[in-house]
Amino acid sequence: MMFARLDQLMQAPVYQLPQAEKEALLLPRLNELTHWHDQHCEPFHHLMQATQAQLHATDYGDLPYVAVRLFKHRLLSSVPNDAIFKTLTSSGTTGAVSRIVLDRDSAALQSKVLVKIMQEYIGKQRLPMLLVEQPALIQNRSGFSARGAGALGLSFLGRDHHYALDEQMQPNWPVIEAFCEKYADQPVFLFGFTFMVWQCLLEPLKKRGIKLPLSKGVLFHSGGWKKLTHLAVSASDFNQRCADVLGIQQVHNFYGMVEQTGAICVTCEHGHLHTPAMADVLIRDPKTLAVLPHKQPGLIQVLSALPQSYPGHSLLTEDLGTCLGDDDCPCGRKGRYFVVHGRLPKAEVRGCSDTFR
Numbered sequence: 001m002m003f004a005r006l007d008q009l010m011q012a013p014v015y016q017l018p019q020a021e022k023e024a025l026l027l028p029r030l031n032e033l034t035h036w037h038d039q040h041c042e043p044f045h046h047l048m049q050a051t052q053a054q055l056h057a058t059d060y061g062d063l064p065y066v067a068v069r070l071f072k073h074r075l076l077s078s079v080p081n082d083a084i085f086k087t088l089t090s091s092g093t094t095g096a097v098s099r100i101v102l103d104r105d106s107a108a109l110q111s112k113v114l115v116k117i118m119q120e121y122i123g124k125q126r127l128p129m130l131l132v133e134q135p136a137l138i139q140n141r142s143g144f145s146a147r148g149a150g151a152l153g154l155s156f157l158g159r160d161h162h163y164a165l166d167e168q169m170q171p172n173w174p175v176i177e178a179f180c181e182k183y184a185d186q187p188v189f190l191f192g193f194t195f196m197v198w199q200c201l202l203e204p205l206k207k208r209g210i211k212l213p214l215s216k217g218v219l220f221h222s223g224g225w226k227k228l229t230h231l232a233v234s235a236s237d238f239n240q241r242c243a244d245v246l247g248i249q250q251v252h253n254f255y256g257m258v259e260q261t262g263a264i265c266v267t268c269e270h271g272h273l274h275t276p277a278m279a280d281v282l283i284r285d286p287k288t289l290a291v292l293p294h295k296q297p298g299l300i301q302v303l304s305a306l307p308q309s310y311p312g313h314s315l316l317t318e319d320l321g322t323c324l325g326d327d328d329c330p331c332g333r334k335g336r337y338f339v340v341h342g343r344l345p346k347a348e349v350r351g352c353s354d355t356f357r
């Protein structure tokens with residue numbers, strides 16, 4: 001596999017490449033990956049032929065893409081079976097399960113990039129970590145659920161791991177108390193899935209009228225807002241509650257899917273999701289699939305320099321979002337930034353996935 005372009009992207013600062021410079025590095029790498037998967041993944045090759053796709057794109061809009069739901073129907077792999085190091089799964093609400101295969105190189109690359117991105121927010125030192133999870137989820141490594149893999153991936157960034165929940169998904173008060181006694185007003189790292197942080201930690205804390213002394217903490221959460229939208233909890237409600245009951249001011253949401261682990265997008269202090277150097281997004285009209293200009297909502301297409309063991313470098317998601325701009329977020333980070341609105345109702349995605357029916 002050709003690594004030169006990947007090395008350049010890996011060495012680039014995560015958020016300081018202006019969009020034009022980033023595209024000049026990322027597009028050739030994405031073309032490389034299209035060729036690689038065309039040669040090594042038969043279903044992908046068939047898709048390229050059936051859609052008469054250009055294997056060499058001259059801009060993002062021309063890049064061939066795979067509908068993300070295809071991973072629910074087919075095992076898409078670009079490595080021999082004996083090179084598969086682990087398989088990630090994510091079960092959607094419909095019951096269909098996506099399967100993503102990783103070889104050792106891809107798995108290592110993904111954790112390396114995840115670390116690089118996270119260090120932008122928590123620094124290089126390993127911080128004491130409170131996971132809003134049950135210990136069993138992490139310790140049971142046989143079945144790699146997306147949730148387990150997500151938490152496990154991030155747990156490498158912390159030390160002295162404490163698990164805030166017990167087996168019944170209730171707050172484990174003695175553990176939380178011990179963590180706070182040990183690390184009150186020191187830099188700490190908290191991670192959990194958005195809904196679980198709200199339901200299993202922020203709500204119980206409020207009910208008990210407790211405020212934790214985690215003023216120098218950083219909280220990362222991911223997993224979508226759908227359940228919280230049903231409860232009428234907005235991002236600013238969530239952040240406010242974190243300040244009220246945890247004492248935490250620095251709260252980051254991130255967008256990333258099991259089909260494209262590693263190159264996550266993280267919200268800045270203005271609530272905008274930022275693409276790192278090794279990934280990007282564009283927005284397509286849900287009906288025509290034409291690329292939309294900034295500020296118009298549509299389907300999110302995610303691009304990533306990382307997926308080598310499966311054709312996930314250019315994916316059309318079923319998520320709705322809007323690109324807000326390039327290089328000009330008030331937080332100072334360069335590159336493209338966007339917001340996610342939620343899932344396309346009934347997943348009315350036209351296109352590639354029908355090729356395999």
Ligand SMILES: [Zn+2]
Pocket residue numbers: 268269270272274329330331332333337
């Ligand atoms: Zn920003």
